[in-house]
Amino acid sequence: MDGGAEVFEVFTPRQNAVLESALRLLVEGGDRALTTAGIARAANCSKESLYKWFGDRDGVLAAVVGYQASKVRVLGPGEMPGSLSSFRDHLTRFADDLLAVLSGEASLALNRLAIGQASRADAKLGHLVLERGRRMIELRAGALLETGRRRGFLAYDDADEAYRALYGLVIGDFHVRQLLGDKLSSQEKDFKASARVAIGQFFKLYGTGATAHSTNARS
Amino acid sequence: MDGGAEVFEVFTPRQNAVLESALRLLVEGGDRALTTAGIARAANCSKESLYKWFGDRDGVLAAVVGYQASKVRVLGPGEMPGSLSSFRDHLTRFADDLLAVLSGEASLALNRLAIGQASRADAKLGHLVLERGRRMIELRAGALLETGRRRGFLAYDDADEAYRALYGLVIGDFHVRQLLGDKLSSQEKDFKASARVAIGQFFKLYGTGATAHSTNARS
DNA sequence: GCCGAACCGTACCGTACGGTACTATGAGGA
DNA sequence: TCCTCATAGTACCGTACGGTACGGTTCGGC
Numbered sequence: 001m002d003g004g005a006e007v008f009e010v011f012t013p014r015q016n017a018v019l020e021s022a023l024r025l026l027v028e029g030g031d032r033a034l035t036t037a038g039i040a041r042a043a044n045c046s047k048e049s050l051y052k053w054f055g056d057r058d059g060v061l062a063a064v065v066g067y068q069a070s071k072v073r074v075l076g077p078g079e080m081p082g083s084l085s086s087f088r089d090h091l092t093r094f095a096d097d098l099l100a101v102l103s104g105e106a107s108l109a110l111n112r113l114a115i116g117q118a119s120r121a122d123a124k125l126g127h128l129v130l131e132r133g134r135r136m137i138e139l140r141a142g143a144l145l146e147t148g149r150r151r152g153f154l155a156y157d158d159a160d161e162a163y164r165a166l167y168g169l170v171i172g173d174f175h176v177r178q179l180l181g182d183k184l185s186s187q188e189k190d191f192k193a194s195a196r197v198a199i200g201q202f203f204k205l206y207g208t209g210a211t212a213h214s215t216n217a218r219s
Numbered sequence: 220m221d222g223g224a225e226v227f228e229v230f231t232p233r234q235n236a237v238l239e240s241a242l243r244l245l246v247e248g249g250d251r252a253l254t255t256a257g258i259a260r261a262a263n264c265s266k267e268s269l270y271k272w273f274g275d276r277d278g279v280l281a282a283v284v285g286y287q288a289s290k291v292r293v294l295g296p297g298e299m300p301g302s303l304s305s306f307r308d309h310l311t312r313f314a315d316d317l318l319a320v321l322s323g324e325a326s327l328a329l330n331r332l333a334i335g336q337a338s339r340a341d342a343k344l345g346h347l348v349l350e351r352g353r354r355m356i357e358l359r360a361g362a363l364l365e366t367g368r369r370r371g372f373l374a375y376d377d378a379d380e381a382y383r384a385l386y387g388l389v390i391g392d393f394h395v396r397q398l399l400g401d402k403l404s405s406q407e408k409d410f411k412a413s414a415r416v417a418i419g420q421f422f423k424l425y426g427t428g429a430t431a432h433s434t435n436a437r438s
Numbered sequence: 439g440c441c442g443a444a445c446c447g448t449a450c451c452g453t454a455c456g457g458t459a460c461t462a463t464g465a466g467g468a
Numbered sequence: 469t470c471c472t473c474a475t476a477g478t479a480c481c482g483t484a485c486g487g488t489a490c491g492g493t494t495c496g497g498c
Binding site for chain 2 (some may be wrong): 029030031068072078107112113114116117118119122123126127129130134151157159164165167168169170172173175176177179180181182197198201204205
């Protein structure tokens with residue numbers, strides 16, 4: 001379905017530096033500032049090089065998305081938690097990370113850019129963001145949840161439903177509000193607190209009572 | 220803080236017709252198609268009239284947002300539900316409506332437009348969408364929740380937290396995914412089913428066991 | 439029948455931007 | 469030393485778009 005021939009392009013250091021400049025430009029000035037001339041000026045490179053390296057303006061934008069995604073490393077599973085409280089901490093850390101990443105200036109700027117273009121051109125940028133962003137989040141969350149289920153800390157039949165609840169409880173409308181330019185209240189900026197609340201709610205939905213003695217041996 | 224002098228402008232039928240054309244243009248062609256010349260052509264009016272009525276292009280966009288918001292009437296509280304099952308039905312209807320509205324082409328197009336501009340110009344459009352859209356949703360949800368609490372069907376201390384959970388469980392990442400151009404799977408398009416699941420989860424979090432006698436046997 | 443207001447359609451202007459071409463410069467290699 | 473290649477810097481072109489101006493038309497009031 002989706003372009004499977006898409007090979008992970010990797011860029012030279014110089015090109016990455018240019019992309020970094022472009023990203024900074026985008027974060028600071030919004031999409032309006034992200035002109036080819038502006039990028040070239042900010043990066044001290046020529047427009048001709050831009051077109052040679054990235055094809056056209058859209059190619060530059062796509063490369064910026066890929067560049068930013070490559071920076072946000074999806075931390076691997078790390079040491080698999082053995083105790084319930086440790087597992088809960090892992091989930092809370094995940095929620096906290098998620099809130100912080102999605103609230104980051106670079107993430108917001110790129111999501112705004114992709115959403116602004118999603119109405120035309122078959123939403124190439126949008127799909128790219130979904131693929132490099134959401135997909136990664138879902139993978140990490142799915143692995144975490146599956147671990148919890150195997151350990152007997154969680155019980156669910158439908159993994160998608162559980163993920164959906166987790167994401168919803170953690171993010172709520174924070175993301176869209178920030179995308180629209182809303183500023184979070186100082187209280188809402190306490191991501192750790194929000195994460196704790198959300199994970200508490202999530203456990204109320206999908207937690208087993210299995211705390212005391214390691215496992216209750218469900219299938 | 221926020222511009223309090225903002226008076227609800229109401230437009231003439233002719234002007235509303237122009238805004239309707241503009242909205243259709245936006246939905247069909249994306250923000251790129253929404254040029255002043257395009258709007259004038261689609262609405263069979265002159266650019267001069269556009270500028271006379273709405274000031275400038277941004278004024279037209281703001282007017283379109285207001286026009287669309289005025290179309291989506293926030294249904295009043297209606298008959299206040301007396302029984303738990305009726306209350307639950309109300310909440311489910313609310314969730315279903317919310318999913319349907321946010322997934323509507325017009326809503327998506329306007330949100331995309333506002334988000335695309337949120338990085339510059341102090342996000343005037345974004346704040347407008349938040350004010351006319353999210354605020355209304357929050358009001359209706361808040362009233363529903365408060366009713367449920369007074370009736371003893373729900374128990375919560377922090378109304379914001381409860382609203383957040385409700386919104387998150389209902390919407391999850393549907394909104395952002397669609398904003399980014401993702402197509403919902405046929406299963407995900409069954410808003411009623413999603414609504415039922417989400418409200419079930421919400422009751423597990425905030426429902427009292429009230430009316431043990433009457434009926435709880437849903438699921 | 440005449441007047442003025444509102445308005446349509448179109449022509450026009452200035453600018454901004456995507457994209458291309460050309461020159462200059464500097465580094466490596468024979 | 470000379471050649472080649474990559475790249476910076478800049479000038480240039482065509483187009484699209486926001487905004488304005490103006491002539492022509494319709495319509496209500498007198």
